[in-house]
Structure formats: C-alpha cells, structure tokens
Amino acid sequence: MSETLTKIVVNCETGEQQVLPLTAEEIAQREADAAAFAVAEAERIAAAEAAAAAKASGIAKLLALGLTEEEANALAK
Amino acid sequence: MALTYTAIATTTVGSGGSAAFDFTSIPSTYTDLQILLSARSADAVFLRAVNVQFNGSSSSIYSYKQLYGFSGGAGSFGETNIANTFVGQMPGTSATVSTFSNVSLYIPNYAGSTNKSMSVDSAPEINSSTNWQLDLTANLWSNTSAINRVYIYPGSGNFAQYSTATLYGIKNTV
Numbered sequence: 001m002s003e004t005l006t007k008i009v010v011n012c013e014t015g016e017q018q019v020l021p022l023t024a025e026e027i028a029q030r031e032a033d034a035a036a037f038a039v040a041e042a043e044r045i046a047a048a049e050a051a052a053a054a055k056a057s058g059i060a061k062l063l064a065l066g067l068t069e070e071e072a073n074a075l076a077k
Numbered sequence: 078m079a080l081t082y083t084a085i086a087t088t089t090v091g092s093g094g095s096a097a098f099d100f101t102s103i104p105s106t107y108t109d110l111q112i113l114l115s116a117r118s119a120d121a122v123f124l125r126a127v128n129v130q131f132n133g134s135s136s137s138i139y140s141y142k143q144l145y146g147f148s149g150g151a152g153s154f155g156e157t158n159i160a161n162t163f164v165g166q167m168p169g170t171s172a173t174v175s176t177f178s179n180v181s182l183y184i185p186n187y188a189g190s191t192n193k194s195m196s197v198d199s200a201p202e203i204n205s206s207t208n209w210q211l212d213l214t215a216n217l218w219s220n221t222s223a224i225n226r227v228y229i230y231p232g233s234g235n236f237a238q239y240s241t242a243t244l245y246g247i248k249n250t251v
Binding site for chain 2: 008012026030032033034040048
C-alpha cells in the first residue's frame with residue numbers, strides 16, 4: 001500500500017491548520033519536479049566538476065612551467 | 078524599511094512527516110513577506126532541494142539564479158520558465174542526525190501589481206566538512222497578481238518531524 005502524502009494547510013486569516021492529502025495535481029507536479037530537478041542537479045554537478053578539473057589541470061600546467069605551488073594557486077583563483 | 082514585523086502564522090511538522098507547507102489566505106495588508114524555514118528531509122539523502130510555488134500556479138513562469146558554495150567548490154546555476162522555483166537545500170537522514178536547514182525567503186512588495194521577486198539564503202546545518210551547500214538565490218515569478226498563497230515543498234519525499242515554517246508580515250509604516 002502506498003503512502004498517503006499530506007500537506008499542512010495554514011489559513012492565515014483564521015489561523016486554522018489542517019493536515020490534508022495532496023491532490024492528484026500536486027502529486028503529478030511533485031513527480032514532474034523531481035524528474036526535472038534531477039536533470040538540473042546533474043547538469044550543475046557536472047559543470048562544477050568540469051570547472052574543478054579545469055582548475056586542477058591549469059595548476060598542473062603552471063607547476064610544469066616552473067611556478068611554485070603558491071604562485072600557481074594564486075593565478076588559478 | 079521594516080518598521081513592524083508580525084508573525085502571521087507558524088506551523089511544525091508532526092510525527093508522520095509532511096509533503097508541503099501551504100500558507101493560504103495571506104492578507105495583502107503588509108508591505109513585504111518573509112518566511113523562515115527550519116527543515117529536514119525524511120529521505121535517506123544528504124541534501125534535498127526545497128521548492129516554492131505562489132498562488133497555486135504551476136505555470137512555467139518561474140525563474141531563479143543561484144550562487145552556491147559546496148565542499149567541492151562554488152559556482153552559479155539558474156533556470157528559466159519552469160513550474161516552480163528553487164529556494165535551497167535541507168539535510169536528509171544521511172546527514173548528521175537532528176540537523177536542519179536555515180532558509181530565509183524575502184518577498185518584497187508581494188501585494189503589488191508588478192512581477193514578483195524573491196531573495197533567498199539557505200544554509201543547511203550539516204555539521205560536516207562534506208556534503209554541505211550554501212545558496213543565495215534570486216527568484217522571479219512572472220505574474221502581477223498579489224501573492225495570497227505560498228506553497229513550500231521538497232523536491233521529493235517529506236519534510237521530517239519538527240520541520241517548522243513561519244510566515245512574517247513586514248510593514249514600512251507603524
């Protein structure tokens with residue numbers, strides 16, 4: 001049996017709070033969001049990893065040219 | 078400038094968890110809104126995204142630009158014309174036990190007749206040198222309606238017990 005997803009609804013005029021099941025539309029939206037976010041997050045992580053790899057590669061090349069590690073790191077900042 | 082700061086409503090997740098905080102019937106009598114969110118995901122992840130929709134709208138008219146820092150570096154990311162807007166991250170059950178996020182959402186001129194912007198800062202309390210992420214986010218809802226409902230929900234799964242959301246109304250007059 002699948003879990004019933006619920007939300008806390010707070011009526012800001014009356015102060016009333018209710019725990020209600022998500023609507024079918026809200027459940028569908030969550031599923032679509034999760035799929036879209038997974039793609040976006042993978043893109044973000046890939047971009048961050050590529051930037052980190054490029055930086056490391058650049059530092060390695062600067063070291064090979066004879067710069068000290070401190071100088072290479074300063075240039076790569 | 079904020080001259081008065083009123084807690085309109087606050088709510089805390091009970092033992093069963095909750096898939097969303099839904100602030101409805103928000104009065105239009107304030108200048109700005111702020112939401113402070115202390116949240117944890119009930120899922121076995123280190124970090125889980127938190128999203129927001131306004132007025133029940135899932136139209137693809139939300140955009141955001143995010144500056145982030147995490148254990149592997151820093152950078153920026155953004156999306157346009159999507160059906161919700163990202164506001165930050167919260168720790169899940171794979172992170173340090175009993176740690177929560179600290180997310181602050183500020184919505185200026187929420188009852189005005191222009192498109193609605195929002196600024197967010199988010200810092201999960203991970204207590205670890207890895208798997209952490211800080212976010213500063215600029216958000217836009219391309220809709221001129223007054224905001225009367227704020228729907229806050231995880232990218233997946235539930236908010237864990239003791240997650241809390243508080244909605245404040247801010248006035249620039251006494």
